[in-house]
Structure formats: C-alpha cells, structure tokens
Amino acid sequence: MATTDRSHLQSLCPVCGSYTLDVCCQAELTHGIVFDLSENSLRVVSERLSDAEWDEASRVSCQQCGWHGMFSEVPIS
Numbered sequence: 780m781a782t783t784d785r786s787h788l789q790s791l792c793p794v795c796g797s798y799t800l801d802v803c804c805q806a807e808l809t810h811g812i813v814f815d816l817s818e819n820s821l822r823v824v825s826e827r828l829s830d831a832e833w834d835e836a837s838r839v840s841c842q843q844c845g846w847h848g849m850f851s852e853v854p855i856s
C-alpha cells in the first residue's frame with residue numbers, strides 16, 4: 780500500500796483511530812428517459828446524481844475495524 784502523508788489529517792474513528800470513515804448518505808438518482816417507438820420501450824438516456832448531504836444522524840462506519848455509529852459520534856474537533 781502506498782504511504783500517504785497524513786500529517787494534515789485527523790484520525791476519525793473513535794475505536795481504532797482510522798483516518799478514513801464511510802458516511803452513508805441519501806442521494807437522489809435522476810434518470811432522463813425517452814420512449815423509443817422503434818423498440819416500443821422506454822430508454823434511459825441520462826443519469827444525474829444529486830448532491831448528497833449528511834447530518835449528525837447519518838450512519839458512519841469504519842472499514843478498518845468495523846465500527847458503526849452516527850456522524851455525531853465522530854470526534855471532530
């Protein structure tokens with residue numbers, strides 16, 4: 780694994796001190812559709828992902844140690 784300069788990062792996981800956490804957030808996926816008469820079916824022509832937002836109650840997990848919690852439990856100073 781490549782070594783990363785972490786001198787400017789704060790450890791985030793309250794259990795193992797990992798610098799990286801996964802935040803689960805709700806994003807809306809929008810499909811652009813057309814009705815294709817030659818195939819007589821709907822076709823997806825575009826996809827857009829809305830900006831995802833998270834808050835204090837969002838679920839957070841650590842890949843390194845398997846910790847699960849809420850964003851409010853992350854020790855951000």
Ligand SMILES: [Zn+2]
Pocket residue numbers: 792793794795796797841842843844845846
């Ligand atoms: Zn962890």
